[in-house]
Amino acid sequence: MSEFIIELKNVSRFFGSVIALKDINMQVKLGEVHCLLGDNGAGKSTLIKTLAGVHAPSEGEYYLDGKPVVFKSPVEALDAGIATVYQDLALVPLMSVTRNFFMGRELTTGRGIFKRFDLEKANRIAQAGMAEMGINVRDPSQAIGTMSGGEKQCLAIARAIHFGAKVLILDEPTAALGVKQSANVLKVVAKAKARGLAVILITHNVHHAYPIADRFTLLNRGQSLGSFLKSEVSREDVLEMMAGGQELDELTAELEEFSRLDATA
Numbered sequence: 635m636s637e638f639i640i641e642l643k644n645v646s647r648f649f650g651s652v653i654a655l656k657d658i659n660m661q662v663k664l665g666e667v668h669c670l671l672g673d674n675g676a677g678k679s680t681l682i683k684t685l686a687g688v689h690a691p692s693e694g695e696y697y698l699d700g701k702p703v704v705f706k707s708p709v710e711a712l713d714a715g716i717a718t719v720y721q722d723l724a725l726v727p728l729m730s731v732t733r734n735f736f737m738g739r740e741l742t743t744g745r746g747i748f749k750r751f752d753l754e755k756a757n758r759i760a761q762a763g764m765a766e767m768g769i770n771v772r773d774p775s776q777a778i779g780t781m782s783g784g785e786k787q788c789l790a791i792a793r794a795i796h797f798g799a800k801v802l803i804l805d806e807p808t809a810a811l812g813v814k815q816s817a818n819v820l821k822v823v824a825k826a827k828a829r830g831l832a833v834i835l836i837t838h839n840v841h842h843a844y845p846i847a848d849r850f851t852l853l854n855r856g857q858s859l860g861s862f863l864k865s866e867v868s869r870e871d872v873l874e875m876m877a878g879g880q881e882l883d884e885l886t887a888e889l890e891e892f893s894r895l896d897a898t899a
């Protein structure tokens with residue numbers, strides 16, 4: 635087994651004349667939460683889509699557990715153990731918790747023309763998977779649309795873990811959530827890490843990123859400004875590295891200036 639579950643060497647991705655990623659080097663370890671930081675348009679989503687098999691790298695190499703890989707589709711990446719939970723969650727609102735849990739990987743019973751979805755067993759597994767994430771689903775046949783945002787995130791994560799993901803990629807999982815639900819999702823991330831998975835997390839919230847991350851990689855206009863262990867950077871450093879730290883300082887100064895002008899007017 636390689637030291638890193640995922641390693642990128644000089645990976646670039648171009649869209650026509652747009653350079654979305656340039657010479658990215660990145661290493662991800664099992665049992666670690668790796669936080670991807672950067673301003674809007676920095677290339678974070680493009681990077682995880684490259685890891686997830688949505689985009690092929692235009693240049694550079696992608697190693698999975700030490701072996702070079704070229705995924706032709708997201709399904710290939712998923713089969714290799716790389717599960718991605720996108721912000722817009724690929725769940726079907728009117729379908730049940732169980733159906734969503736097993737979507738694309740239906741559990742069947744019987745043979746030939748007698749083959750059918752084994753709903754009872756699937757219900758039990760979905761319910762147990764959710765319970766392990768701290769979510770009590772009373773009725774697994776309830777439509778997913780009736781669940782809260784945090785619960786849906788947890789379902790997507792529970793599903794990934796159940797199907798044997800080694801790497802869990804989360805693109806802004808807490809962006810649309812309140813305090814309590816965000817905490818729930820972050821706890822699930824901590825659980826995934828404790829189970830030995832590698833988690834790659836994108837978030838704009840320093841209060842979410844800092845306590846849970848082991849390592850940070852900072853992207854800026856498609857380029858990596860480096861990876862840092864948590865012991866090497868303070869919370870303030872991370873805040874500075876996140877979306878527009880400098881701009882925020884300037885804005886604060888400007889607002890202070892306005893209030894001074896107001897006071898003298």
Ligand SMILES: Nc1ncnc2c1ncn2[C@@H]1O[C@H](COP(=O)(O)OP(=O)(O)OP(=O)(O)O)[C@@H](O)[C@H]1O
Nearest residue numbers: 649652653654672673674675676677678679680681
């Ligand atoms: N399919 C595409 N075709 C053309 N350009 C693209 C495509 N996908 C991304 N880009 C460009 O690549 C750059 C990086 O975009 P990306 O979505 O990766 O940023 P991001 O860091 O995820 O930003 P945000 O924080 O706003 O989600 C942007 O300039 C974007 O316009």
Ligand SMILES: [Mg+2]
Nearest residue numbers: 678679680805
């Ligand atoms: Mg994005």
